[in-house]
Amino acid sequence: MSDPILSVKDLRVEFATRSGPLRAIDGVSFDLNKGEVLGFVGESGAGKSLTGTAVIGLIDPPGKITGGEIRLEGRRIDHLSIEELRRIRGREIGMIFQDPLTSLDPLMRIGDQLIETIITHVAVSRTEARARAVKLLEDVGIPAAAERVMSYPHEFSGGMRQRVVIALALAAEPKVIIADEPTTALDVSVQAQIIALLKKLTSERGMAVMLITHDMGVIAQIANRVAVMYSGRIVEIGPVADVVRQPAHPYSMGLMGSIPSLHAEHARLKQIPGSMPRLTALPAGCAFSPRCERADARCKVERPALAATGMTTSACFHPVTSTVAEVAG
Amino acid sequence: MLAFLIRRLFEAALVMIVVAIVAFTLFRFVGDPVSQMVSQDATIAQREALKAELGLNDPLIVQCAHFIWKSLHFDFGISYKFREPVVNLLGQRMPATLELAAIASLFAIGIGIPLGVYTGINRDSLLTRVIMAGSLIGVSLPTFLIGILLIYLFAVTLHWLPSYGRGETTSFFGLWQTGLLTSGGLRALVLPAVTLGLFQLTLVMRLVRSEMMEVLRTDYIRFGRARGLTNRAIYFAHALKNTLVPVITVIGVEIGTLIAFSIITETVFQWPGMGLLFIQSVQFADIPIMAAYLLLSAVIFVTLNLVVDILYMLIDPRIRVAVRA
Amino acid sequence: PASALTFRYAFQGDLNGLDPYTLNETFAQAALNNIYDGLTRRDENLKIVPCLAESWEVLNPLQWRFHLRHGVKFAGGEDFTADDVLFSAERVQQPGSQMTTKIPAGTKVVKVDDYTVDFILTTPNPILIAEWDNWMMMSKKWAEANGAEKPQAASGSQLNAFALKANGTGPFMVVSHEPGVKTVYKPNPNWWDKANKKFNFDEVVFTTIKSPATRVAALLTGEVDLIEPVPVQDMQRIADNPTTSVLTGPELRTVFLYMDEKRDELLYSSVKGKNPFKDLRVRKAFYEAIDIEAIKTKIMRGLATPSALLIAPSLYSRSGEFKRLPYDPADAKKLLAEAGYPDGFELTMHCPNDRYVNDEAICQAVTSMLAKIGIKATLNAMPKAVYFAKAGPAQHYDVSFGMLGWTPSGLDSWNVIANLAGCRDDNGVGGTFNYGGYCNPKVDELNKQILVETDIKKRDELIAQAYKIISDDVGLLPLHQQALAWGVSKKIKIPLRSDDEIMFYTANKQE
Amino acid sequence: MKSQSDDITPTLVTVSKLRKVYDLSGPWLEKVLAGKGKQTVTAVDNVSFDIKRGETFALVGESGSGKTTVARMVVGLLERTAGEVRIDGISVGSTASAGERARLRRSIQMIFQDPYASLNPRWTVGAIIAEPIVTFGLIKGKAAVAERVGELLTLVGLSPADAVKYPHQFSGGQRQRIAIARALSSNPEFIVCDEPTSALDVSVQAQILNLMADLQERLGLTYLFISHNLAVVRHVADQIGVLYLGRLVEIAGSRDIFERPRHPYTKMLIAAVPDLEDPGKAPEGIVGEIPNPVSPPTGCHFHPRCPLAMDRCKIEVPAFRDGVACHLA
Amino acid sequence: MVDSLIKAPRSRLMLRLDAIRDSHLFYSFTRSWIVMVAAFFALLIVAAAALAPLIAPSNPLDLASLDLMNARIPPRWLENGDPQFLLGTDDQGRDLLSALLYGAQVSIGVALLSTVLAILIGVTVGLIAGYYGGIIDTVIMRLTDVQLTFPAILTALLVNGATRAILGDRQIQGSEFWILVVSIALAFWVKYARVVRASTLQERNKDYVHAARLIGVKSWKIIVHHILPNVLGPVTIIGTISLALAIITEATLSFLGVGLPPSHPSLGTLVQVGNEFLMSGEWWIVFFPGIVLAGLALSVNIVGDWLRDALNPKLR
Ligand SMILES: Nc1ncnc2c1ncn2[C@@H]1O[C@H](COP(=O)(O)OP(=O)(O)OP(=O)(O)O)[C@@H](O)[C@H]1O
Ligand SMILES: Nc1ncnc2c1ncn2[C@@H]1O[C@H](COP(=O)(O)OP(=O)(O)OP(=O)(O)O)[C@@H](O)[C@H]1O
Ligand SMILES: [Mg+2]
Ligand SMILES: [Mg+2]
DSSP states (O other): OOOOSEEEEEEEEEEEETTEEEEEEEEEEEEEOTTOEEEEEESTTSSHHHHHHHHHTOOOTTEEEEEEEEEETTEEOTTOOHHHHHHHBTTTEEEEOSOTTTSSOTTSOHHHHHHHHHHHHSOOOHHHHHHHHHHHHHHTTOTTHHHHTTOOGGGSOHHHHHHHHHHHHHTTOOSEEEEESTTTTSOHHHHHHHHHHHHHHHHHHOOEEEEEOSOHHHHHHHOSEEEEEETTEEEEEEEHHHHHHSOOSHHHHHHHHTSOOSSOOSOOOOOOOSOOOOGGGOOSSOTTGGGOTTOOHHHHHOOOOOEEETTEEEOOSSOSHHHHHHHHO | OHHHHHHHHHHHHHHHHHHHHHHHHHHHTSSOHHHHHSOTTOOHHHHHHHHHHHTTTSOHHHHHHHHHHHHHTTOOOBOTTTOSBHHHHHHHHHHHHHHHHHHHHHHHHHHHHHHHHHHHHSTTOHHHHHHHHHHHHHHHSOHHHHHHHHIIIIIIISOOSOSSSOOSOEEETTTEEESSSSHHHHHHHHHHHHHHHHHHHHHHHHHHHHHHHHHTTSHHHHHHHHTTOOHHIIIIIIIIHHHHHHHHHHHHHHHHHHHHHHHHHHHHHTOOSHHHHHHHHHHHTOHHHHHHHHHHHHHHHHHHHHHHHHHHHHHOHHHHHHHHO | OTTOOEEEEEESSOOOOSOTTTOOOHHHHHHHHTTOOBSEEEOTTOOEEESSEEEEEEEETTEEEEEEOTTOBOTTSOBOOHHHHHHHHHHTTSTTOSOGGGSOTTOEEEEEETTEEEEEOSSOOTTGGGGGGGSBOOOHHHHHHTTOOSOOOTTOSSOOGGGTOOOOSSSEEEEEEETTTEEEEEEOTTOSOGGGOOOOOSEEEEEEOOSHHHHHHHHHTTSOSEEESOOGGGHHHHHHSTTEEEEEEEEEEEEEEEEOOSSSSOSSBSOOSSOGGGSHHHHHHHHHHOOHHHIIIIISTTOEEEOSSSSOGGGOTTGGGOOOOOOOHHHHHHHHHHTTOTTOOEEEEEEESSSSTTHHHHHHHHHHHHHHTTOEEEEEEEOHHHHHHHHSGGGTOOOSEEEEEEOOTTSSHHHHIIIIISOBOTTOOBSTTOTTOOOOHHHHHHHHHHHHOOOHHHHHHHHHHHHHHHHHHTOEEEEEEEEEEEEEETTEEOOOOTTOOOOGGGOEEOO | OOOTHHHHOOEEEEEEEEEEEEEOOOOHHHHHHHTOOOOEEEEEEEEEEEEETTOEEEEEOOTTSSHHHHHHHHHTSSOOSEEEEEETTEESSTTSOHHHHHHHHHHEEEEOSOTTTSSOTTSOHHHHHHHHHHHHTOSOSHHHHHHHHHHHHHHTTOOGGGGGSOGGGSOHHHHHHHHHHHHHTTOOSEEEEESTTTTSOHHHHHHHHHHHHHHHHHHOOEEEEEESOHHHHHHHOSEEEEEETTEEEEEEEHHHHHHSOOSHHHHHHHHHSOOTTSTTOOOOSOOOOOOOTTSOOSSSTTGGGOTTOOHHHHHOOOOOBTTBOOSOO | OHHHHHSOOGGGHHHHHHHHHHSHHHHHHHHOHHHHHHHHHHHHHHHHHHTHHHHOSSOTTOGGGOOGGGTTOOOTTSTTOOTTOTTOBOTTOOBHHHHHHHHHHHHHHHHHHHHHHHHHHHHHHHHHHHHHOHHHHHHHHHHHHHHHHSOHHHHHHHHHHHHHHHHHHHHHTTTHHHHHHHHHHHHHHHHHHHHHHHHHHHHHTSHHHHHHHHTTOOHHHIIIIIIHHHHHHHHHHHHHHHHHHHHHHHHHHHHTTOSOOTTSOOHHHHHHHHHTTTTTTOTHHHHHHHHHHHHHHHHHHHHHHHHHHHHOGGGO
8 A cells, every 4th residue: 555645643632621621632543545535424523523624724723733743645734834734725635514505605606716716726827717617617517517607606506516615625636635524414316416426536536535424324335444433533443344334343333223224124223322422521531431331440441542453443442343253254 | 676676765765754754743843943933022923923824833744745745846945043945054064964974984994894804803812902992992982072082182282183164165066065175174074084983983893803703704714714715815805705795784874873973073073064953953943954854864874775785786696686586 | 365364253153144134133243243334333332433324413302313424335336325224224124024123113214315314203212223233224226136125034934135145334245154154254345434444354254163162172273263252161271372362351241030920820839829939038038049259250250240230330320329139048048938938949940051151050050059048949951042932922931930141232221121120911012021020010110211211310310210129129130240251362453342242343363 | 091083093194185385475566566476386285195193104305395394284383275184183273173272282292303493592491391281281280290391301311300401401312302302291192203313413313213213102102204314214104205396206105115116206315325235336317406496397396307207297297196196107 | 380490499599600600601701801890890880879879978969068169179189179079079069979979870870771671662572573574574674764764863862852842841850861761762772673573583483482382382472481581692782782872872962962951960961061171171070970981881881792792602
């Protein structure tokens, strides 16, 4: 395997609050390879978005990266000046947000937003930028792109707008795309189309994608690998098929079990008791231990590190590997 | 679009009629015009005759209809006090007030928006805190006190600026006396305009600031940053423009209130505008002037609203659509 | 012209209209006296001197003959002749005029020749010409050409040319007049009295500045050359300022208080069913409760002359014989108790707040002085436009206790007694400005005699009798003559006139 | 408290020919000035279905298909333009007598999508749950009410002590439990659930769905369950109706619809759902988005997106027959 | 019944206190010393005004106690100062400190009452317009349009003039206070009506309202129990800020001569009267009332401003 395009080591993000710093991301590490789609799943508040925003350097105060390092093609980017970071954004790393309705400036024509982005990063003339804009819109599957560049965002439907958002993120051909819940706001049928589009674009352009979502189905369809996050940490990371079929971490397992399936009806869903702890009241040791059937005294005091457990890498003292393996066997 | 404008005009007309009725009824009962007009030794018979002549004995409805009908022809009658047609008086006074209000709003907007943008962007800088605290003083001191203090400081103590009046004015085709073309006129504008505009400046600044802060948190700004747009593009091409929609409404309303607030400023600075005329006529129960003033300020307000609506449409494509649909 | 010399002055009120017959108001009359001349005028000492009439003679008590000045031209170029006098006499009595009393009713005006006019009266009138300096001569020709034969009626339903234009024989003419803002005068090239010309400026600009502080500021900054009136509290400041000074002198106006002595039940009072002011002891108690010296030093800062009479001492030779009742709150309390009000009573005092010098402050002081003898007076101060309507016949004298100031326009006691102390009915027939409705038939009787008595000595005696009765009755409560004060730039030389008229032609400005 | 009709007919809810037209045009004046006729949206058109006692009927459809509108009309929160809803033989609406109306109100309850907006933030949880009890006067006495509130809280897996807290002190899943407790407080027979879990994480969703299933079992509840998530619907429903642009295109038993979808739209919807069992599978054959309901396509609303559309489909509205509305079925 | 449950029993007082201590509001309050100083100052003045009869050295309303010979005495620490009069006296010999305390009482009274009245009117109207919508809403909104045509000060002047004219001079006596209250309230209610209407429009479509309607809760109960508490947030903010505006408006009306009589002065009247002595060197007559007036308005504004920022979730 070649060097990863994006490498995050031991990332830590904290929020300064009046009762001391609040650690929202705690020791997250992962590598993202060229052309790879790495999915991030987890419950709301697990720190998925924050990880993405940290990578692109857009954490709003009072949030701050307080530890670890982020490398883009080997170059550290977590210490860059604002201006240097700005040049990376859009050019090297692009980002897509969840809500296509609000991601576009309602007062500016689609074309102008595209042209503006292109000109910011690439030394081309306006006419050229315009031609590129039309091309981009065509690439993301907007029919009659040449005419529609003059439209305003509200003149598009939700699915179309998300395509525009994607076009904007791709405008300067970044190497890494962070897609934060790119399909959550969309209907299933549109979601399917957007997934197909993303898939096509990544394979055609060889971009690496950090795909953040809470929909395991989406991950399953498009991602190569998946990271499961819980309370600001990655609890399990590995190839999609393995995490889905043979999760090692009890949390991942619970998560998979609670997803209703198209194929089984009326079966009682597996459920994880309780809810994710608030950041202000994180238990010592493994954050999942209060909800975990397998937890023992050690889990309550000591924090497990990520380690290879069967097919995947997980952070658990009592991974589920053996049992599943037995079942699988 | 046309339909929208027509509807707006229709609504405006409705508002105007209500204002006219209100103006008429209110003023019909304030003061006693007759006793203002006759000499102190006039007999009761003379008074009655005058009352009849003024139409004050007709049924109220008739008086009111008459009043509205005449107002439509710019006939507001003749001032009891100045013995001149009210139209002429307003014609003389309006330029002064409009120039004052215009300069005051330029001052308020021209300084308020940049300050608002600055403080909105630099939320917690020291300068922001200073500006924010200072701006509160602008809304906490009564206008008349500010005016008096400014006169005391800049006119009496420092001798920099004149203390009252419009200074030198020049005529514009005999229609419009302007103080904007002479240095004396401009100097005379400074203190009243600052006094009048200070309150609005604060409002505009604070509004721009809070809108700016809100817009800066929106997804499209975040997305703009994520695309690596320059700060300039983010702040001005995107944020400020989006801020303007609500700001324009407020500015429209505030300019309307400037006209009314000029009553105080004009009193303090003896500025020969409509506000001064109004307060003079209030004390004299000069009904024609008061009624006309009210109608005029309503017209100005309604016009401003219309302009705001049109600006709205120019700025915000979504409204254009909503209007078309 | 760039080097034009301009005399600027500011007054607290507006100049309302330029028709000299429309408004009987000191300030308007003064302003117009710079444009128009009367047959007579008053010199700096207020002595009646010839003006458009070079001389006159009383042919008999009922016939006065006036010899008009030759070679006088109106600003508009018309010659001034007897026809103009006849025209003016007719016009001043038209409806809409507030000056009808300038010529006694029934007087015939006869043209003897182009420059001689006779006035034929129905009763003798020794003071016929006393107010004629303010009866201004207008041009018949110009008025007819401009359709302004009738005075501009206050009703304003029709406008005539004199409302906004002026055409007189006086030293100045109006170039522009923006009502309520400013009026610009220029010297009248046709003025007949160039021999008396003292002024040297090319332009006079009058502006209204209502706010006292602003007015003072404008003088201090040199934006105006003269302000009027000067707030008493700012006199020191203006006097201390190197470029300005204050001209002070006694004014002819007497400020006094009146009480409703006519109604059977007082309007604004806690006393029901009777009117305490009908009791002399109560009136006296009010009088004695007022510490006039305190008002003089603390409110007027010395710029007032406490007065025992309703007329300024200089206007009546025997003023010295009258003395104020002493300030004696203890006695006042006693009198009240005797009158049946040992604990006093409540009433409302009405006052103007923009008419006389420190009017509201004086009234406030009076209410607190009254409080000391147990009278709870609530003060209601209001703008003069509202106040005079309320206190006058229009609203049926709707005041129980109020303030008024009076300058007799002929500078004569008859005017005072007739207007302020003559009995009146509910409609104001009789003593029109006798707002309190004081009435003593003996005074009315004396007044009739005063009007026709031509022997000065006898007349003064009759006046003294009338004043004595009024004083003994405590029919009104005289306070003081307020001082006159003009704030002037040191560049300006101008004599202070105690009738408060600013005569431009007597002024001179340093370049 | 079961009514006598129980034994005679198992059908609790009958919805027939339900129709809702929204008037979109502005004030009268505008219509005249703009020279336009009335502008309307037919949000629900000719929708009929029955729900058997103790069963769950699910409505699925994409955003804007009219699910919420149907739900609101069923409970009587929204005026119907046409059609009728009968619950336990009583017609929902004004024709019923006062007593019947009161009984009806007591037997219907609703659970809303957004657990953040469905609880009054200024009320304590106790007051929220007690409101129906107090309004219907079911229990007298403060203590008795408090006790009942405690019971209900326990029933939905919360603690009676939570009654004194305010909604903001709870997580989304807990709030939805509170909403359920409130809905249960008037002992309803029929509960309409408008996307009760779509705002929740999958693990929390599992908890809620399980809870609802338990309650149905214990209390014999009947549900009208609305969702856009086919997998969830499959999991909970006995009968499923598929809505497209306000019209029912298909009704069938849960298993039938997934195993033998008959309407092309149903097929497309099912194809669009990402399948966990089959990671990496690309969704196929999904075209277009739901059209603007103000100007829906003529004939069969689905024809522009339908791979099988014929000329007839463009003109003629297919009748709903045998549980499906398609010319080809 | 529901009401009793809405209200927290006493045992929960401690819980509440904890909540307050934990709240963002309290936190941001303690973080900003300016806000604390302002709140302290405002409270101080309010308390002093409320206790005026107890702490004022003399009663300025008791005319008999005034002695004109005491007029215009400078503050105690200046030359010619009199130990009897800490802040000096005005032109009527009134002890300025006492006048200030009583004047503040009047000003605060007018401002508070008019704001409360404006809120009552505005909230009621806004709730009704917003909840019922339709023609009621249209009519009310057009009315507010008209009202907006007359800016506050003009409205106040008009109402003031009209009331005086209608009541006539005799009934006015002593009711100036209430006329002021009503005129200012009528000038300001529109703001509340608009804000409340807008929030009501949002709230009435929230599911918790639907849930209440579903079980047949009566409209007025929904309005009062459900919607009202949820629309009061912005009302409090506007209320605080308009409180300052009301104080200033009262002063301005006094300046324009339609306020309270000088015998029963408010801060505005005191400034207006004192204003005439600004250039004559008797600065204290205007200075102290001016400072208190501006200080009061300023501190209320600061508190309102902070409240607005602190309560605005979007700005956190
Ligand atoms: N401004 C902030 N102040 C304090 N904590 C914050 C702030 N912003 C985010 N957090 C905390 O950071 C944690 C991670 O948030 P993040 O948005 O990354 O979650 P997420 O996994 O993306 O959730 P979701 O699925 O809801 O988008 C959360 O617990 C959140 O409470
Ligand atoms: N109050 C209303 N006025 C006008 N149109 C409305 C109104 N409410 C809903 N509609 C329209 O009716 C149609 C159906 O809306 P409805 O809310 O029932 O859809 P839904 O299936 O619940 O969608 P979602 O999944 O987004 O909740 C939509 O086109 C919507 O725009
Ligand atoms: Mg997120
Ligand atoms: Mg819905």
